[in-house]
Amino acid sequence: MLLIATTDGLLAGHVGIVAEPDGTAEMKRLYVRPYARGLGLGERLVRAALTTAAGLGCHTMKLVTVPGLMDSAIALYYRLGFQPMPRFGDLPLDNLLYLERCIEPLDEAAARALGAAPGQGATLPSARCRVPSSPVPATVRENGGR
Numbered sequence: 001m002l003l004i005a006t007t008d009g010l011l012a013g014h015v016g017i018v019a020e021p022d023g024t025a026e027m028k029r030l031y032v033r034p035y036a037r038g039l040g041l042g043e044r045l046v047r048a049a050l051t052t053a054a055g056l057g058c059h060t061m062k063l064v065t066v067p068g069l070m071d072s073a074i075a076l077y078y079r080l081g082f083q084p085m086p087r088f089g090d091l092p093l094d095n096l097l098y099l100e101r102c103i104e105p106l107d108e109a110a111a112r113a114l115g116a117a118p119g120q121g122a123t124l125p126s127a128r129c130r131v132p133s134s135p136v137p138a139t140v141r142e143n144g145g146r
């Protein structure tokens with residue numbers, strides 16, 4: 001599934017989510033166009049990915065990133081509670097960073113908006129699961145299949 005962000009009707013960024021049968025989701029292709037960076041849109045896309053994955057019944061979000069090349073993204077991930085995890089997948093590179101975070105359950109309003117059942121997501125919400133709100137006036141919406 002691909003979520004896209006628009007500002008003033010223009011495509012400003014995107015993030016992909018792959019939901020796995022084991023209840024994990026992988027976040028991929030987080031990207032914000034250079035003109036729209038530093039405004040909190042990246043954070044908002046990650047938050048939207050977490051909420052969407054909760055609606056798909058996932059309890060954990062994981063990702064792989066590249067230290068040195070994607071340090072702004074890595075700072076964002078740590079700020080939002082991601083932590084290092086063991087390697088997964090079969091990427092043939094050693095200099096990668098694998099991160100994960102639990103996904104907090106949907107509250108009723110979020111579940112209604114997504115057409116999902118309330119409470120989907122992690123069964124044990126913790127402070128680590130909470131994602132701060134963002135003031136950016138952007139629209140983030142779904143734009144693709146699973």
Ligand SMILES: CC(C)(COP(=O)(O)OP(=O)(O)OC[C@H]1O[C@@H](n2cnc3c(N)ncnc32)[C@H](O)[C@@H]1OP(=O)(O)O)[C@@H](O)C(=O)NCCC(=O)NCCS
Nearest residue numbers: 030031032037038039040041042043065070072073075076
């Ligand atoms: C990583 C990326 C998605 C971040 O997007 P973004 O929209 O700039 O992200 P945010 O605005 O939420 O946060 C970025 C920075 O802006 C700052 N910021 C956020 N809101 C702000 C605001 N209202 N005013 C000033 N600064 C703000 C944040 O503190 C953050 O600072 P940091 O770089 O020190 O961490 C973007 O840089 C990008 O597309 N990079 C290339 C692709 C990439 O690396 N993808 C990751 C794949 S794993």
